[in-house]
Amino acid sequence: MRITTTVNGESRQVDDVWPGESLLYVLRERMGLPGSKNACEQGECGSCTVYLDNVPVCACLVAAGQAQDRDITTVEGLADGEDLHPVQQCFVEAGAVQCGFCTPGLIVAAHDLLAREPQPSDPEIREALAGNLCRCTGYEKILDAVRLAADRMATT
Amino acid sequence: MSTPATQTDTATTGRIGDSPLRPDGVQKVTGEFAYSSDLWLDDMIWGATLRSPHPHARIRSIDIGAAMATAGVHTVLTADDVPGRNRVGLEHDDQPALADGIVRYQGEPVAIVAADHPEVARQAAKKIVVDYEVLPAVTEGRAALDPTAPLVHPDGNLVRHLRIRKGGTVPDSAPVVVSLDFEVGMQDQAFLGPESGLAVPAEDGGVELYVATQWLHVDQRQICQALALPPEKVRLTLAGVGGAFGGREDLSMHVHACLLAMHTNRPVKMVYNREESFFGHVHRHPASMRYEFGADEDGRLRYGKAEIVFDGGAYASSTGAVVGNGGTMGLGPYRFPVVHVDCFGVYTNNPPCGAMRGFGCVQAAFAHEALMDELADRVGVDRIAIRQLNGMREGDENITGQLIDSAAPVGELLQIVNDLPLPPAPTGTRDLRDLPGGVANTTHGEGVVRGVGYAVTYKNVGFSEGFDDYSTARVRLEITAGEPVVTVHTAAAEVGQGLITVEQQICRTELGVERVVVHAKDTQVGSGGSTSASRQTYVTGGAVKAACEAVRTAILERAAAAARTPVAGLRLDGGKIVSSSGEVVAALADLLGAEAIEETVEWRHRPTSRIDPETGQGDAHVQYAFSAHRAVVDVDIELGLVKVVALDTAQDVGKAINPAAVMGQIQGGSAQGMGLALMEEIIVQDGIIRNPSFTDYLIPTILDMPPMKIEVLEYADPHAPYGVRGVGEPPTISSGPAVAAAIRQATGLALRRVPVRPEHITGTL
Numbered sequence: 035m036r037i038t039t040t041v042n043g044e045s046r047q048v049d050d051v052w053p054g055e056s057l058l059y060v061l062r063e064r065m066g067l068p069g070s071k072n073a074c075e076q077g078e079c080g081s082c083t084v085y086l087d088n089v090p091v092c093a094c095l096v097a098a099g100q101a102q103d104r105d106i107t108t109v110e111g112l113a114d115g116e117d118l119h120p121v122q123q124c125f126v127e128a129g130a131v132q133c134g135f136c137t138p139g140l141i142v143a144a145h146d147l148l149a150r151e152p153q154p155s156d157p158e159i160r161e162a163l164a165g166n167l168c169r170c171t172g173y174e175k176i177l178d179a180v181r182l183a184a185d186r187m188a189t190t
Numbered sequence: 191m192s193t194p195a196t197q198t199d200t201a202t203t204g205r206i207g208d209s210p211l212r213p214d215g216v217q218k219v220t221g222e223f224a225y226s227s228d229l230w231l232d233d234m235i236w237g238a239t240l241r242s243p244h245p246h247a248r249i250r251s252i253d254i255g256a257a258m259a260t261a262g263v264h265t266v267l268t269a270d271d272v273p274g275r276n277r278v279g280l281e282h283d284d285q286p287a288l289a290d291g292i293v294r295y296q297g298e299p300v301a302i303v304a305a306d307h308p309e310v311a312r313q314a315a316k317k318i319v320v321d322y323e324v325l326p327a328v329t330e331g332r333a334a335l336d337p338t339a340p341l342v343h344p345d346g347n348l349v350r351h352l353r354i355r356k357g358g359t360v361p362d363s364a365p366v367v368v369s370l371d372f373e374v375g376m377q378d379q380a381f382l383g384p385e386s387g388l389a390v391p392a393e394d395g396g397v398e399l400y401v402a403t404q405w406l407h408v409d410q411r412q413i414c415q416a417l418a419l420p421p422e423k424v425r426l427t428l429a430g431v432g433g434a435f436g437g438r439e440d441l442s443m444h445v446h447a448c449l450l451a452m453h454t455n456r457p458v459k460m461v462y463n464r465e466e467s468f469f470g471h472v473h474r475h476p477a478s479m480r481y482e483f484g485a486d487e488d489g490r491l492r493y494g495k496a497e498i499v500f501d502g503g504a505y506a507s508s509t510g511a512v513v514g515n516g517g518t519m520g521l522g523p524y525r526f527p528v529v530h531v532d533c534f535g536v537y538t539n540n541p542p543c544g545a546m547r548g549f550g551c552v553q554a555a556f557a558h559e560a561l562m563d564e565l566a567d568r569v570g571v572d573r574i575a576i577r578q579l580n581g582m583r584e585g586d587e588n589i590t591g592q593l594i595d596s597a598a599p600v601g602e603l604l605q606i607v608n609d610l611p612l613p614p615a616p617t618g619t620r621d622l623r624d625l626p627g628g629v630a631n632t633t634h635g636e637g638v639v640r641g642v643g644y645a646v647t648y649k650n651v652g653f654s655e656g657f658d659d660y661s662t663a664r665v666r667l668e669i670t671a672g673e674p675v676v677t678v679h680t681a682a683a684e685v686g687q688g689l690i691t692v693e694q695q696i697c698r699t700e701l702g703v704e705r706v707v708v709h710a711k712d713t714q715v716g717s718g719g720s721t722s723a724s725r726q727t728y729v730t731g732g733a734v735k736a737a738c739e740a741v742r743t744a745i746l747e748r749a750a751a752a753a754r755t756p757v758a759g760l761r762l763d764g765g766k767i768v769s770s771s772g773e774v775v776a777a778l779a780d781l782l783g784a785e786a787i788e789e790t791v792e793w794r795h796r797p798t799s800r801i802d803p804e805t806g807q808g809d810a811h812v813q814y815a816f817s818a819h820r821a822v823v824d825v826d827i828e829l830g831l832v833k834v835v836a837l838d839t840a841q842d843v844g845k846a847i848n849p850a851a852v853m854g855q856i857q858g859g860s861a862q863g864m865g866l867a868l869m870e871e872i873i874v875q876d877g878i879i880r881n882p883s884f885t886d887y888l889i890p891t892i893l894d895m896p897p898m899k900i901e902v903l904e905y906a907d908p909h910a911p912y913g914v915r916g917v918g919e920p921p922t923i924s925s926g927p928a929v930a931a932a933i934r935q936a937t938g939l940a941l942r943r944v945p946v947r948p949e950h951i952t953g954t955l
C-alpha cells in the first residue's frame with residue numbers, strides 16, 4: 035500500500051508498504067529516519083516515542099496505515115537546524131546519555147512534558163517518563179537533564 | 191625516560207579529572223548516531239533465525255523446501271552450510287553456530303533464512319520443518335551433578351570445579367556458627383539495543399561485519415573458525431552499541447549474517463526483536479549456595495565455608511571464569527583464618543549463562559552479606575560493626591593467599607554510607623507516588639514498614655588467573671589545517687560507558703593537544719581486549735597513555751635536536767613545546783609540518799597467575815575494587831510490595847578520570863543490582879523461558895528508582911595507570927544485597943532467595 039504523511043514538516047510518500055508494518059518500521063526502514071528506536075517493539079520501553087498529531091505515541095504500536103494523512107514529529111525533527119532543542123542540549127550536558135538507545139524516546143517524552151508543564155516537580159517528571167526504560171543510567175541524570183531543561187527554557 | 195610521566199599542562203581542557211562531554215552525545219540526542227540496528231544499504235536483504243523449541247532433542251531431519259520456495263526468500267542455511275569448524279565459544283568452543291544433530295537448549299539456532307523483507311524471512315523460517323526426537327533434559331544446576339543425570343555433553347556435566355582450602359581443616363565447632371542456603375534467579379542484561387548487525391560480502395572473498403559487541407577480536411577469531419577464513423578476510427567494525435553489560439561477549443547473529451551474506455552475495459542485516467533477544471544472548475548464572483561461618487563470641491570470624499553451584503546452561507560460554515570469580519571472591523571482603531570453598535559450574539539444558547556485570551560476585555554477595563547480618567544478630571552487635579571488625583584491609587591476604595597491596599577501605603566505605611543522612615521518617619498523609627504500589631493506590635501507609643540494609647562487597651578488575659590481558663593503542667599526531675590533531679585508534683568497544691571520552695582525555699593530558707579524534711573501532715588495529723571486567727579505563731587507558739608517551743618522546747627528541755637543547759625538561763602544552771622555564775621552544779605546527787608521528791603500543795597490566803587446582807591458592811587477580819551500599823525500603827507487608835526509598839553508596843575508584851561518567855556508572859550499576867533483588871528474573875520452567883518480553887521481565891523504571899547519594903573515594907592504586915580502579919561492576923554487586931537486607935530488616939523474614947517476590951513477603955507461596 036501507499037502511505038502519505040507529513041514527517042518533521044515535510045510531506046512524505048512511501049510505496050509498497052506491507053499492511054503489517056508498524057509506523058516505526060516505516061520511519062526506520064523506508065523513510066531513512068532510524069532515530070526512533072526499536073528496543074522492544076512491544077509497547078513496553080518508549081524508545082520509539084514520536085509525536086503523532088502532537089500526541090506522543092509508541093511508534094511500534096501504530097500500524098503504518100494509521101499514519102495516513104497524519105502529522106508526525108520524530109527526534110530528528112526537534113532541533114532547529116544546527117541548534118539543539120534545550121531538552122537535547124541538557125541531556126548532553128547533564129550526562130543523561132550513556133549508550134543512548136533510550137535517549138530519542140526520552141527526549142520526545144521530556145519535550146512533551148515540558149510543553150505541558152514547564153516547571154514539573156520531581157514526582158511529575160518521574161510519572162511522565164515512567165514509560166521510558168533506560169538500562170544504563172539509573173535515571174538520576176535523566177532527572178537532572180529535565181530539571182536543567184525546565185530552568186533553561188524558563189529563562190530564554 | 192627523560193620526559194615527565196604526566197604533563198602538568200594548563201592550556202588544554204578536557205583532561206583527566208575533568209568531565210568533558212561525550213563526543214557522541216549530540217548525535218545520540220538528535221537520532222543521528224548509527225546503532226547496529228540502524229545500518230542500511232541499498233541492496234541489503236534481511237536474515238532471520240529458526241530456533242529450537244525444545245531444551246534437549248535430536249534432530250532427525252530438516253526440510254527447508256517450503257521455506258526456500260517462499261517468494262522473496264534468497265537462501266536457507268543449516269549446519270551443513272557452515273564451511274569451517276561449526277563450533278564457537280569464548281573459553282571452550284563447544285557451541286555449534288547452527289545446531290548439528292542435537293539441540294541442547296530452547297532457543298538454540300537451527301537454521302537461518304535470508305529474504306527481501308524481515309517479515310518474509312521470519313515467516314519462511316517458520317516453514318522449515320524440523321523433525322525432533324525429544325530427549326530427557328536436565329534443568330536444575332545441582333541435579334546436573336547427579337551421576338544419573340542426562341548428559342548435556344559427552345564428557346559430563348561439570349564445566350569447572352574450583353576448590354579453595356586455606357588455614358587447615360575447618361574446625362568442628364566455633365563459639366558462634368551461622369549458616370544458610372541461598373538461591374539467586376536468572377537475571378538478564380536487558381540492554382536496550384537488540385542484537386543486530388550488517389554483513390557485507392567483500393570482493394576478496396571475505397566479509398565485512400558491522401556489529402554491536404564487547405570485543406571485536408574475540409568475535410573475529412570465532413567467525414574465522416566457522417567460516418574457514420583467515421583474519422584478514424573477516425573485518426569487523428563496531429557499530430553503535432545500545433548497552434551490553436556482559437550480554438554481548440558471546441556471538442549472537444555474527445556468524446549467521448556472514449554466512450547469509452556470503453551465500454547470497456548481498457549485504458545481510460539481522461535484527462533480533464525483544465523476544466528473540468532473550469534467546470539470543472547468555473544470562474547471569476542462577477546460583478544455589480550453602481554457606482557457613484564460624485566466629486568467636488565477639489563475632490571475629492574463624493572460618494568460612496561455602497558451596498556454590500552455578501547453572502551454566504547448555505554451553506560453557508564464560509562459566510569457567512565465573513566459577514573463578516564466584517569461588518575466589520565468594521566469601522566477600524572479609525578476613526578468614528580458615529577457608530573451605532567449593533564452587534561448581536555445570537552444564538544443563540537451560541539457556542546458556544555467561545557474563546553479566548558483576549560476574550560471579552553478584553550471586554555470592556547475596557549469601558555472604560545475608561550471613562554477616564545473621565552473625566551480627568547472633569553476636570548482638572550492629573551490622574556495620576560486624577563488618578568493620580572483620581573487613582579486609584590493605585596488607586591482608588585474601589582467601590586465595592593474595593596480598594591486597596593497595597587500598598581496601600572496607601570499614602571506611604561502611605562508615606561513609608552509615609553517616610549519610612537517612613531519609614526522613616514518613617509522617618502525615620503520604621504522596622501515593624512515594625508508597626509501595628504507587629498510584630495503583632494499594633495503600634495510604636497502612637501495613638507499611640520501613641527497613642534499612644547494608645552491604646559491602648569487592649570485585650576483581652581485569653581478566654584473571656594468568657590470562658594474557660592486554661590492549662593495543664595507535665596514537666597519531668599531525669597538523670590539520672594548521673592545528674595539531676591527535677587521532678586515537680583502539681579496538682576497545684564503546685558500549686555506552688564512555689571509553690571514547692576517556693581516550694580523548696588521556697590524549698589531551700599526555701600530549702597537550704585540544705583536538706582528539708577517536709577513530710572508528712575496528713579490527714584494523716590490534717585487540718583492545720574485552721569491554722568487561724571493569725577493565726577498559728585501566729587496560730585500554732593504559733595502552734593509550736603508553737602510546738601517547740611514545741609519541742611525546744619522539745616529538746620532544748625532535749624538538750630538542752632542532753633547538754639544540756637537552757630533551758630533559760621539555761614538555762607539550764597547548765600545541766607547543768615548552769621548556770621547564772615556560773618558554774616556547776617550538777610550535778607543533780612548525781616542528782611537524784606535513785609529517786605525522788604515529789606510535790602503536792601493546793600494553794599489559796602486571797601478570798596474574800593460575801591458582802593451585804588443589805588449594806585454590808595464588809595471585810589470581812590484578813586489582814580489587816570495593817563498594818558499600820545502604821538501602822532504605824518501605825514494605826507493604828500485606829501485599830508484599832516494596833518501594834526503595836533510598837539507595838546510597840560509597841565506592842573507591844582509585845582515580846576518577848571522568849567524575850561525571852563515574853557517577854553515571856555507579857547510578858546505573860546500582861539500579862541493576864536493585865533490579866535483581868526485587869524484580870528481575872527470567873523464569874525458566876523445565877528448560878522453557880516463560881517471560882521473554884519486557885511485559886513480563888521487569889527492569890526498574892524511573893518510578894522504581896530512589897534518589898541516590900554517592901560518595902566517591904580516590905585512593906590511587908600505585909600499580910595502575912593514573913591510579914585508576916575499575917568502576918563499572920562494584921555498584922551492581924553491593925546494591926542488591928543491601929536492598930534484600932533492608933527488606934529482611936523491615937519484615938523480620940529470612941528471605942533466602944532473590945528476586946524477592948511479593949508472595950515471599952506475604953507468605954502466600
Ligand code: FES
Nearest residue numbers: 075077079080094
Ligand atoms: S520499541 Fe516501541 S515501546 Fe519499545
Ligand code: FES
Nearest residue numbers: 133134168169170
Ligand atoms: S542510556 Fe543506555 S538505555 Fe538509557
